[in-house]
Amino acid sequence: MELEAAQVAHFFTLMHKRHKKKTTLITSNLGFGQWGSFFKEFPSDCRINRPPD
Known part of the structure; x- marks a missing residue:
C-alpha cells in the first residue's frame, strides 16, 4: 500500500x-x-526518531 502525496x-x-x-x-x-517507501512524498525535514523537545 502506498499513499498519494x-x-x-x-x-x-x-x-x-x-x-x-x-x-x-x-x-x-x-x-x-x-x-x-510507504510515504512516497516523505518530507525531507521530518524527524520521526528525534528526542522529545
Whole structure:
C-alpha cells in the first residue's frame, strides 16, 4: 500500500496539529527503513526518531 502525496500531506498536517497536545501511537509491520517507501512524498525535514523537545 502506498499513499498519494495529498494523503501524506493530510497525515503530517494532523501530526503537526496534535504535536504537544495529544499522544499519538503509530504501529506498523514495516521496518523503519521501509517507511520512506510507504510515504512516497516523505518530507525531507521530518524527524520521526528525534528526542522529545
